[in-house]
């Protein structure tokens with residue numbers, strides 16, 4: 279059950295932090311299942327309608343019946359800002375609390391999370407008590423994983439999704455077009471009809487390599503921002519080292535490793551927070 283902290287009168291919310299590919303969505307669903315929660319997305323690209331594969335939105339099957347908020351619903355061309363996110367996230371959090379459930383905010387857009395928690399004259403901190411769980415992963419292992427995930431996205435239809443957002447003017451500065459996986463494909467779409475098959479394949483390979491590189495770069499930037507939350511912002515962030523799970527990924531014992539290394543320790547952290 280979601281609980282209210284009686285001495286402070288504040289409602290409790292849980293944040294799942296971590297770079298892209300670290301397993302935030304899976305952990306948020308695990309925690310929501312355990313603690314009667316609902317998930318509020320904090321990924322700035324997943325709030326838009328479309329590009330389900332490229333932005334790696336949670337599927338119905340993955341969500342395991344847990345309600346998710348702020349996934350889709352915003353027009354792909356709209357400019358959804360940090361203050362839009364703060365307003366919508368607060369609405370979603372309050373609606374989850376009204377149902378007597380625990381809000382679990384999960385997503386990689388740390389500038390949005392920072393604006394929510396520390397922006398607007400301290401409103402958030404005055405109303406909610408927060409628990410931050412950070413999934414950390416050894417960077418080279420994470421880079422390997424996200425690169426493989428890009429190959430899987432290609433198999434699931436990344437190229438056609440990106441084509442739907444191809445911009446003849448080459449403007450990828452707005453809305454969902456900023457998603458990694460869209461601007462990188464621009465050159466390919468411009469030349470695919472006018473070159474031979476071998477050249478086309480080479481250009482596509484180069485675009486995919488660029489998507490992998492930019493995704494790895496994104497994980498590094500996200501990690502830096504999370505470290506800053508701990509040092510400069512002084513948030514009480516609980517680090518869960520998921521490296522042991524990543525070493526088992528795709529192999530026998532993966533499920534046990536998830537439970538032992540990531541899910542188990544995270545559940546303990548949240549349990550203590552809810553009891554406190």
Ligand code: ATP
Nearest residue numbers: 321323324332333386387388389390456457458496
């Ligand atoms: P910044 O201030 O750099 O935008 P942020 O913390 O607000 O950082 P991030 O989630 O780190 O937000 O996103 C940075 C960039 O990474 C986005 O502008 C977008 O290009 C890309 N990005 C973020 N999430 C996704 C996603 N789900 N799919 C594809 N690309 C994404």
